Amino acid sequence: MALFAHPIPEDWRSRYAQFLDLDQTRAALRHDDSEAFFVAYPRVVNDGTPVALLKKPLAQARIGVITTGGIHLPQQTPFRSDHMLGDCSARLFSADLSHVAWSISHGHYDETAARQDLNVVLPLDPLRALVDDGVIGSLAARAGSIDGYCTDAGGLLDDAGQTLLESMRQDGADALLMVPV
Numbered sequence: 001m002a003l004f005a006h007p008i009p010e011d012w013r014s015r016y017a018q019f020l021d022l023d024q025t026r027a028a029l030r031h032d033d034s035e036a037f038f039v040a041y042p043r044v045v046n047d048g049t050p051v052a053l054l055k056k057p058l059a060q061a062r063i064g065v066i067t068t069g070g071i072h073l074p075q076q077t078p079f080r081s082d083h084m085l086g087d088c089s090a091r092l093f094s095a096d097l098s099h100v101a102w103s104i105s106h107g108h109y110d111e112t113a114a115r116q117d118l119n120v121v122l123p124l125d126p127l128r129a130l131v132d133d134g135v136i137g138s139l140a141a142r143a144g145s146i147d148g149y150c151t152d153a154g155g156l157l158d159d160a161g162q163t164l165l166e167s168m169r170q171d172g173a174d175a176l177l178m179v180p181v
Helices: 012-021 023-032 110-115 124-132 155-169
Strands: 060-067 090-094 138-146 173-177
Touching: 012 155, 060 124, 060 155, 090 155, 124 138, 124 155, 155 173
Parallel strands: 060 138, 060 173
Antiparallel strands: 090 138
């Protein structure tokens, strides 16, 4: 099952492949020149927002949480944030990180506040408070993260998107909260 009905334009993958084959793009990658790299980048433009209605009251729903903050556990492979193409993979971990070491390997935002309080990029404590108050039914057992810097929208949906969607389904999530960074 697809993550969304039409998250990217049908021709985007072929435009991205053509973009990667341009001499200018190959030269930008060789010289790590992000300014030249993004000149011809085929940006994804969405015409609307895919909407799925919640089939039960929020107070009975299990919510999965995904961040684009590049969060991972120390034993997990860090995101490949130093490569100009970015990283299309996902990391899954327990939604209870209160007594667990965690790391950030994003590199494309100021991580200072996130390193001081994980809730800045992955608001698990405020969501648990909403569960305690009866606003939300429960949280999925696992949370997930991607590195929000990934130039391959199709690869991101195919790799991270499907991994996260399947894990959230296994955890019985009724809805997903995507926390953009």
